[in-house]
Amino acid sequence: MTDFSTVRRWPAVTLAVLILLMAWPPVPLDAATPSAPASATAPASKVKGADVITAGQLRAYLTFIAADAMAGRDTPSNGQEITANFLALELARFGLTPAGDNGTFFQNIAMTRRQLDVSKTSVQMGARTFVYGDDFIVNTPNPLSTEGRLVYVGGGYVVKAKNIDAYKGLDVKGKILIAHSGLPAGVQRSELRGESGPDTWESPSTYAKRHGATGIIFLPAFENLNGWTRTRQRAIEHGSLTMDKIPRREPVVPSIVASPQFVGALFAGEKVSAAEIFRRGITREPADAFELKPEKTINIRLTTIDTALMTRNVVAISRGSDPVLKDEYVALGAHYDHVGVTAGRTGDTIFNGADDNGSGTSAVLAIAEAFARGGARPKRSVLFVWHTGEEIGLFGSEFFTTFPPVPLARIVAQLNIDMIGRSRGPDDTTPANRELSGPNELYVIASKMMSTRLGEISERVNKSFLKLTFNYKFDAPNDPNDFFGRSDHYHYAKNGIPIIVYFTGLHGDYHAVGDSVDKIDFPKLEKVTRTIYATSLAIADVPERPKVDKKLPDESMGH
Secondary structure: OOOHHHHHOOOHHHHHHHHHHHOOOOOOOOOOEOOEOOOOOOOOOOOOOHHHOOHHHHHHHHHHHOOHHHOOOOOOOHHHHHHHHHHHHHHHHHOOEEOOHHHOOEEEEEEEEEEEOHHHOEEEEOOEEEOEOOOEEOOOOOOEEEEEEEEEOOOOOEEHHHOEEOOOOOOOOOOEEEEEOOOOOOOOHHHOOOOOOOOOEEOHHHHHHHHOOOEEEEEOOHHHHHOHHHHHHHHHHOOEEEEOOOOOOOOOOOEEEEOHHHHHHHHOOOOOOHHHHHHHHHHOOOOOOEEOOOOOEEEEEEOEEEEEEEEEEEEEEEOOOOOOHHHOEEEEEEEOOOOOEOOOOOOOOEOOOHHHHHHHHHHHHHHHHHHHHOOOOOOOEEEEEEEOOHHHOOHHHHHHHHOOOOOHHHEEEEEEEOOOOOOOOOOOOOHHHOOOOOOOEEEEEOOOOOOHHHHHHHHHHHHHOOOOEEEOHHHOOOOOOOHHHOOOHHHHHHOOOOEEEEEOOOOOOOOOOOOOHHHOOHHHHHHHHHHHHHHHHHHHHOOOOOOOOOOOOHHHOOO
């Protein structure tokens, strides 16, 4: 076990950034810039405190949060730690109440990083030895020492509703599966909801575990090959992370991902060629399952190293004014992590995450300042949570809802802000930007899914205030994007808390180095942030909490 103090040994450049942080802000936060006026919307006087939120203020926050010095705010990392400290420093400056551990703004989360020990890892088939990184990679390191025959199982899924069964007539016990990465043709992630099992659906991992297979070799899909260098880097440097107080979701059978040359060796001399296998993998139409020749016995040895780490949610409260209702909460949240840096390329290597989710992080901070300084003091308290680890599996929100600093039953609604900073202009014909919302448009997800009343409040506030165009297209329960299951609101909804998600759409810079501050539409960001502030203020003041009167569609649950 590694002493947590080793995580805190920051390099000189990081300490220099902290010195800068302690002097923040160098100029008034509402200072105007030529491209983003201090107030970019109609007068906000109709909603008390909304005028505290300005484009200049949001730009100042986001410029710090998405700076190169934060190195992409990976979980955990020095840059993410600096961002957490920056948020806490501002919250203290606003005079808000800490809601973390031991009177701080931090809810600490102990984690374990599991990495592959490359020097003690080997894969052999006959006389041939395969090299880690060149011939195979390991996405989720788990210890494995096994030798066995190989069986190709196509897509590797069982989906009863679609009459898909990759294992008809096969006995996989004691064998190593070869399966395609990704879902079979015609199957959407949103269709695989609820617990997996023999009567519903099974992935290659769950089927292998239940039927005694000892390992899986995944054949690479296009996305594996396209991101091989970065995946290799993250597998070596990042490994897999788990929270110490939350068990792993399922016992996964150890697996590796094969390179093209590895695939060629596996299928050499078999009845289906490697080229045919690749073609079928790309079209998601796998060949029929079969056992490889008896001499195709493979030996896999994966050795791992565990390291103790720490990350943290940032949590604060603006206390309500009503003697009774102040013990209820309207929660506002955003994830402040991103995906770090990349390797294997020249030039820019930092994923700044200005939109994802520096925009949401800055918006929640601006709303917190509005509640602290804008003069509005609603009946209910407002709970602010900046979640860690969203990008690695919704870690922060799962931890928060498992170990809540306030009773979950007293959270009347949760408003999640994830990517609200971009717009598609009228002349933008970039295919990757086709679902970006317009300058006055906002995707609103799930506002009506659980509570009719919450949806009514959301629409009423918008129509009486800044009149954004609300787009509900992603409310469809079978939406192939599965946005409902991809951000932190999921764990609140899972616990019966009605939610609203604010989102301006995916774009070509999503999870890419181009997601930078200069591409943010700050006038729009101001309007959206003011609208969310006004909505949270209205919810905090309604006499009765929004009633949960609808069951979420089955397709929306079971992340």
